[in-house]
Amino acid sequence: MTGAPELALNNLGLSYPQRGSEAEVVALRDITASFPAGSFTALVGPSGCGKSSLLRLLAGLLSPTQGDMSAVTQSDIGFVFQEPTLLAWRSVYENVALPLKIANRKSGLRAQEIDTRVREALTLVGLETRAKALPRELSGGMKMRVSLARALAKRPPILLMDEPFAALDELTRFRLDDDLRAIWQRQKPTIIFVTHSVTEAAYLAERALVIRAGSLHAEIKIERPKKHTDNFRAAPNFHAACAAISQALADPKEGTS
Amino acid sequence: MRAFLLRLIPLGVGIAMLGIWELSVHLTQVPIFVLPPPSAIGHALVDNFATLMGSLWVTLRITALAFFWALVSGLALAIIFTRARLIELALYPYVVTLQVTPVVAIAPLILIWVGFDNVDRALVIIAWIVAFFPMLTNAVQGLRSTEPQLHDVMTLAGASWWQRLYYLELPAALPAMLTGAKISGGLALIGAVVAEFVAGSGASTGLAWRIIEAGNRLEIATLFAALALLSALGIALFYALTLLEWLVLRRWHDSFAKSP
Ligand SMILES: Nc1ncnc2c1ncn2[C@@H]1O[C@H](COP(=O)(O)OP(=O)(O)OP(=O)(O)O)[C@@H](O)[C@H]1O
Numbered sequence: 001m002t003g004a005p006e007l008a009l010n011n012l013g014l015s016y017p018q019r020g021s022e023a024e025v026v027a028l029r030d031i032t033a034s035f036p037a038g039s040f041t042a043l044v045g046p047s048g049c050g051k052s053s054l055l056r057l058l059a060g061l062l063s064p065t066q067g068d069m070s071a072v073t074q075s076d077i078g079f080v081f082q083e084p085t086l087l088a089w090r091s092v093y094e095n096v097a098l099p100l101k102i103a104n105r106k107s108g109l110r111a112q113e114i115d116t117r118v119r120e121a122l123t124l125v126g127l128e129t130r131a132k133a134l135p136r137e138l139s140g141g142m143k144m145r146v147s148l149a150r151a152l153a154k155r156p157p158i159l160l161m162d163e164p165f166a167a168l169d170e171l172t173r174f175r176l177d178d179d180l181r182a183i184w185q186r187q188k189p190t191i192i193f194v195t196h197s198v199t200e201a202a203y204l205a206e207r208a209l210v211i212r213a214g215s216l217h218a219e220i221k222i223e224r225p226k227k228h229t230d231n232f233r234a235a236p237n238f239h240a241a242c243a244a245i246s247q248a249l250a251d252p253k254e255g256t257s
Numbered sequence: 258m259r260a261f262l263l264r265l266i267p268l269g270v271g272i273a274m275l276g277i278w279e280l281s282v283h284l285t286q287v288p289i290f291v292l293p294p295p296s297a298i299g300h301a302l303v304d305n306f307a308t309l310m311g312s313l314w315v316t317l318r319i320t321a322l323a324f325f326w327a328l329v330s331g332l333a334l335a336i337i338f339t340r341a342r343l344i345e346l347a348l349y350p351y352v353v354t355l356q357v358t359p360v361v362a363i364a365p366l367i368l369i370w371v372g373f374d375n376v377d378r379a380l381v382i383i384a385w386i387v388a389f390f391p392m393l394t395n396a397v398q399g400l401r402s403t404e405p406q407l408h409d410v411m412t413l414a415g416a417s418w419w420q421r422l423y424y425l426e427l428p429a430a431l432p433a434m435l436t437g438a439k440i441s442g443g444l445a446l447i448g449a450v451v452a453e454f455v456a457g458s459g460a461s462t463g464l465a466w467r468i469i470e471a472g473n474r475l476e477i478a479t480l481f482a483a484l485a486l487l488s489a490l491g492i493a494l495f496y497a498l499t500l501l502e503w504l505v506l507r508r509w510h511d512s513f514a515k516s517p
């Protein structure tokens with residue numbers, strides 16, 4: 001897990017060309033932010049504000065149209081997409097194992113090590129008994145968990161997650177929130193976690209970045225005890241963080257647009 | 258059980274039609290060289306069984322070879338086209354030209370160039386020209402239809418171009434490729450028949466040639482028998498490919514999902 005570089009964005013902008021029109025869609029503008037190695041950041045903002053776009057930039061799946069950013073090593077990145085994105089013709093197990101198998105050409109993981117990691121990841125998301133199922137035999141939330149397991153099995157130093165738990169019931173989500181915290185505490189990957197949920201952001205992260213209409217609107221530090229327990233939901237700091245994030249989201253003073 | 262009975266309906270319709278045919282031929286006394294009754298066609302089939310089977314084999318071989326090359330060349334070209342946009346831009350107009358020019362018009366040339374010492378090879382080439390285009394276009398479309406986010410998964414896994422092809426694009430393209438194969442299979446047979454017609458002489462002795470021959474001799478019952486064998490060949494080809502499609506896709510593809 002060591003050697004995750006700091007991610008830095010400098011006046012970053014991103015526009016999408018628009019079909020049938022000269023004007024471009026500006027998805028992100030003037031984003032300056034840094035994500036130190038081992039930090040846990042939540043990205044919060046309303047639908048369409050550019051969260052997914054920012055995550056794809058960080059993963060090197062898109063290039064910025066303005067500004068610059070630190071170089072990306074894609075083999076360092078685990079990505080959970082907003083939709084499950086599984087191979088329909090491969091089983092749950094094979095879907096989780098595939099990136100490891102592909103990367104194996106360079107990393108030289110032993111088959112047994114791959115198997116251990118895949119089973120561990122499947123157990124973590126509670127799908128160890130469905131390893132042989134095909135994606136179409138799973139519910140939406142289960143597919144999302146397979147997608148999560150696929151990213152975790154890679155044990156990446158950088159974990160980019162796009163609303164990974166949005167499709168899950170609250171109980172499963174709380175459990176996975178805690179599991180994610182545990183993984184983070186154990187392995188210290190850099191986590192950037194997109195969510196719609198103010199409480200989830202406040203519960204998980206050390207810091208929340210509020211994005212509105214493509215601009216970075218506020219950065220909120222979340223004061224939390226050294227040792228994480230689920231009592232944090234009752235702590236005054238948690239409520240303070242929730243209030244601060246909500247306020248930044250509702251703030252009538254729009255950013256630059 | 259109900260589903261099985263429903264499947265018997267076409268069979269029943271066929272038998273009824275044959276019955277009506279047989280009866281009306283006898284009642285109206287149509288000359289046998291205009292419209293032979295099914296019984297006469299049956300007799301012709303039995304009487305000429307050896308020659309007809311020989312011809313069936315010739316046509317089947319041409320069809321199969323043309324189909325095989327259509328699959329191989331269509332897929333290979335599709336893979337090249339989807340990897341190198343420039344090659345696609347450069348070659349596509351010529352592929353289209355080959356496709357839209359009526360094959361009957363090209364066939365004499367091919368027969369002169371290739372058929373000079375090997376008629377069968379010329380026939381295969383003609384049938385291949387007819388057959389390969391749907392395979393190409395469907396494979397291209399299939400290879401392009403992969404969900405972009407799955408490509409992102411491959412990119413982040415560090416997949417090489419052939420890993421991307423093998424793990425993602427080819428399986429994702431399978432449904433489209435099988436559709437293309439089904440169309441190409443039917444066209445290969447049509448192409449083989451057209452080729453035999455154009456070749457026209459006794460150099461090749463497939464079913465189409467038997468049809469011409471029987472027509473010239475006014476052996477209409479034999480003509481019908483050859484025609485029936487051609488249809489049977491086409492039907493067998495179509496259902497074999499449908500079966501293959503079902504075997505390959507039924508596990509994961511939505512179009513074969515059981516419920517709703
Ligand atoms: N491929 C694309 N082509 C053109 N415009 C795009 C594309 N992807 C996103 N956009 C535009 O960029 C803006 C930001 O989209 P993005 O998907 O990043 O939002 P988001 O914050 O992730 O929203 P949500 O919470 O609904 O997922 C939107 O206006 C969207 O229309």
Ligand SMILES: [Mg+2]
Pocket residue numbers: 051052053082162
């Ligand atoms: Mg999004």
